[in-house]
Amino acid sequence: MAKTRSPKSKSKSRSKSGKRGKSVLNSAAAFSTNPHAKPDESLLIEATSLLHESSSPDAALPLLKKYLLVNPNSPQALDLLGEAHIELGDTEAAFAAFSHSASIDPEGQASPAGTGPEKFLWLAQLSSAETAVAYYERGVEIIKRWLSTSATPHPTATAERGLLKKLVSALCGLAEIYMSDLCMSPDAExxxxxxxxEALLALPESAVALQTLASMRISQQRVEDAVAALKRAFDGWKELPPTHENVPPYADRVNLSKLLIETEEYEVALEVLERLKDEDDQLPDLWYLGGWSLFLLGEGEKEREGGEGGWVESWETAREWLENCLLLYNALEWEDEGIRDHAKEILSNIKKEIPEKMEEGESAEDGEKEWEEEGEWESDSDDDQMKD
Incomplete structure (x- = not known):
């Protein structure tokens, strides 16, 4: 599938759990609060609360390790340990914990509530494409079994754990693999x-499923169908508050804006980005995508209007977004050089057409922007250190 921009370097990941709520993979309600629980069980209960309710994986980790010293083959504890390591960024330790749990509990039913499919979905996300397919398929198989009334291990487990959403997530994950890493497989399409x-049959209005559908239609060059799916995805949550359960995760909404840009729906993309900006304005990618959208929007206006009209305003606003992108890029020490370089390139193109206005008393030299200077940027703190 074609990309709007495909920088080679990786960018730093940031957790937005505070903005988006719990991960779709968290196995909430796996343990109930019991004042008469045994000491060992109390460790699991406390660790679950710290991990799922207090978002304190660093505090949950020692409790889980203590429990596992006595109960080394507990799938419940191993699943929680894997989640804690995920939250702390230790993917190797997380993979080891989930793998151990999967070997002990291959059917996801080691307790009355079942440890469930989550470990397989995590293993899929932490694996190479070929291995990920097998893990996703195992997770899908278990979810379908849980969703079957006769096979559900606990009456409330499927609702509390959001298994329909997890089923959709796994199915879309499989589709994405066959649109990317395994796209050359003869049966990929x-x-x-x-x-x-199957994902849309499970949840017809799922934004994740609709965006995956749009990605597939783009790869098939069925752009009108892709646009229809993207607008339907946005319509499903645009009137909802950010904390609503039907609002997709922040990262998924950023991806929605990318797909809208790719299909030249710049105004809708900007509407999505404006909402994201109100929610959290500390992501360089957000400002880059907004600036890129505004630049492309203005470029189209310029061609239609023969060089006069509203394109100037679009490009001036684009300049503001892109300059904010570079300021954040520097302040956060972002690593995605592709975003930085493309933002600078767009800003240079804008300056050729619309010279920057200078404040009264400011010289042209004073008005030069840091992004135009050769070499790497320096933050304010770096400047202070140099002066010292």
Whole structure:
């Protein structure tokens, strides 16, 4: 699938759990609060609370390790340990914990409530494409079994754990693999169609499923169908508060804006980005995408209007967004050099057409922006250190 911009370097990841709520993979309600619980069980209860309710993986970790010293083959504790390591960024330790749990509990039913499919979905996300397919398929199989009334291990488990959403997430994950890493497989397209169709049958208004459908239609060059799916995805949550359970995770909404840009729906993309900006304005990618959208929007206006009209305002606003992008890029020590370089390139193109206005008493030399200077940027703190 074609990309709007495909920088090679990786960018730093930031947790937005405070903005988006719990991960879709968290196995909430796996343990109930019991004042008469045994000492060992109390450790699990406390660790679950710290991890899922207090978002304190660093505090949960020692409790889980203490429990596992006595109960080394507890799938419940191993799953929680894996989640804690994920939150703390230790993916190797997380993979080891989930793998151990999967070997002990391959069917996800080691307790009355079942440890469930989550470990397999995590393992899929932490694996290479070929291995990920097997893990996703195992997770999907377990979820379907749990969703079957006769096979549900606990009456409230499926609702409390959001298994329908997890089923959709796993199916879309499979589709994405066959649109990227395994796109050359002879059955790649048919698999994508099957996975996305199944996801939409499970949750017809799922924004994640609709965006995956749009990605597939873009790769098939069916742009009108892709746009229809993207607008339907946005319509499903645009009137809802950010904390509503039907609002997709922040990262998914950023991806929605990318797909809208790719299909030249710049105004809708900007509407999505404005909402994200109100929610959290500390992501360089957000400002870059907004600036890129405004630049492309103005470019189209310029061509239609023969060089006069509203394109100037679009490009001036684009300049503000891109300068904010570079300021944040520097302040946060972001690593995505592709975003930085493309933002600078767009700003240079804008300056050729619209010279920057200078404040009264400011010289042209004083008005030069740091992004135009050769070499790397320096933050204010770096400047202070140099002066000292």
């Amino acid at each position: 048919s698999r994508c169609e099957r996975y996305v169709t």
